Amino acid sequence: MAIAYRSGSTGGNSSGTDVTLTKPSGVADNDILVAILYREAGTWTLPSGWAWLGDEVAGYNGNLWNRVAWKRASGEGASWVFQLSVSSWRVISCAAFSGAATSGTPFDTQVGNAPNSTTVSGSSVTTSYDNAYVIVAIGNYTGENVAVASSGMTQGPELGGTEIFYVAQASSGASGTKTFNTVSVSGSWSAITTALWASTSSASISPSSSVSSSTSRSTSPSVSPSTSPSVSPSTSPSVSPSSSISPSNAAYTSGTTAWGHVTGVIETNVRTFAGNWTGTGEIQNSGDSERIALNSGEYMESEVINTGSVTVTLLQNNYSAGDTVILKYRQGATDTACTSASWITYTVPFASSGYAQVRIEATI
Numbered sequence: 001m002a003i004a005y006r007s008g009s010t011g012g013n014s015s016g017t018d019v020t021l022t023k024p025s026g027v028a029d030n031d032i033l034v035a036i037l038y039r040e041a042g043t044w045t046l047p048s049g050w051a052w053l054g055d056e057v058a059g060y061n062g063n064l065w066n067r068v069a070w071k072r073a074s075g076e077g078a079s080w081v082f083q084l085s086v087s088s089w090r091v092i093s094c095a096a097f098s099g100a101a102t103s104g105t106p107f108d109t110q111v112g113n114a115p116n117s118t119t120v121s122g123s124s125v126t127t128s129y130d131n132a133y134v135i136v137a138i139g140n141y142t143g144e145n146v147a148v149a150s151s152g153m154t155q156g157p158e159l160g161g162t163e164i165f166y167v168a169q170a171s172s173g174a175s176g177t178k179t180f181n182t183v184s185v186s187g188s189w190s191a192i193t194t195a196l197w198a199s200t201s202s203a204s205i206s207p208s209s210s211v212s213s214s215t216s217r218s219t220s221p222s223v224s225p226s227t228s229p230s231v232s233p234s235t236s237p238s239v240s241p242s243s244s245i246s247p248s249n250a251a252y253t254s255g256t257t258a259w260g261h262v263t264g265v266i267e268t269n270v271r272t273f274a275g276n277w278t279g280t281g282e283i284q285n286s287g288d289s290e291r292i293a294l295n296s297g298e299y300m301e302s303e304v305i306n307t308g309s310v311t312v313t314l315l316q317n318n319y320s321a322g323d324t325v326i327l328k329y330r331q332g333a334t335d336t337a338c339t340s341a342s343w344i345t346y347t348v349p350f351a352s353s354g355y356a357q358v359r360i361e362a363t364i
Helices: 335-340
Strands: 004-016 019-022 032-039 057-059 064-072 079-084 088-098 111-113 119-122 132-140 154-159 162-169 178-182 189-196 257-259 269-271 282-284 291-295 299-301 310-312 326-332 350-352 355-361
Touching (some): 004 019, 004 154, 004 162, 019 088, 032 079, 032 132, 032 162, 032 189, 064 132, 064 189, 079 088, 088 162, 111 119, 119 189, 291 299, 291 355, 326 350, 335 355
Parallel strands (some): 257 269
Antiparallel strands (some): 019 079, 032 064, 032 088, 111 189, 132 189, 154 162, 282 291, 310 350
16 A cells, blocks of 8 residues: 555644644544654653654754654544643644554654754655655744745645655655755754655665674774674673664664664664663773673674564674674564564574564674
8 A cells, every 4th residue: 555645733833831732634543643843942741652753853053852753543532632841832743644554663764954054954864665755844943834845745734834744755765855945044943854664665675674783893802893793802702792682662673774883874774782782791882983892601682673574684894894793683573573583593694574683692
């Protein structure tokens, strides 16, 4: 089934705390609801069943914050209440889409954009699947409607300069930058780009179109991985892998994934080991220097990745030189099936039924 925009709704556009947002008209179960929440102070608390897509994107020297939340519709009532901790200018715009993936997290990673410019634009995002919907959510301090301009997108809900745009993308790959009209004050906006997957999406498979794990060599007795689990030889028996998966009940990372490196990474998701890998090893440093140190007998496991039904390739030392670790994986049709499965030593690309997890073990 192809994705289609169903309808939208808006709320706020005034000073206050909580915002009651009316459900977009015609919403049916399994529709995906996408909302951009604009605020100038305070902290949002989401209604039950809603989840954050990614981090907030600040703009205008920290005078505005935009963040995208989503929900898969299921027996929805007439409205939801979004709570704001202090009285502030706030706006919410919400769009409903039919035909999107009916299980798991139906999005590619988000990309934020907030340059000091009057020209409003949504950064390019790389879609993992054909027939995705590229979505750009924008909020600006001046309340100006930036309209579609030359973006090639269609405008959905808009209120006080807080708006959602969308366009179908037939083939997986980079969406390209989406450019909208200008605002009157430079830097007074921020934008978030993501991509929504269709319920019949198929993955475009490339050597890195799945969980990509690598390890990088470090000068200390540990292994510093760059985008996937890696081990670095040292004078002592410790290995530092760069990536492993730790099961979580939060929204799943989806698409091509690299851990432990930032510069030059081409995968859809640029992830840290910190907060996303767990085990008996130690996560050290940050950025391109982030690494995992393993002593003899230690291990680390990654977060669960929503791969879809694709062939998965695991890469080591993809962005930095390094030693190898014992690389294992498990997979399943659901996250529960995945995390309940036995670990398998990785030797060749494997077929994932939907969810995959990576484990690295010290070789010393």
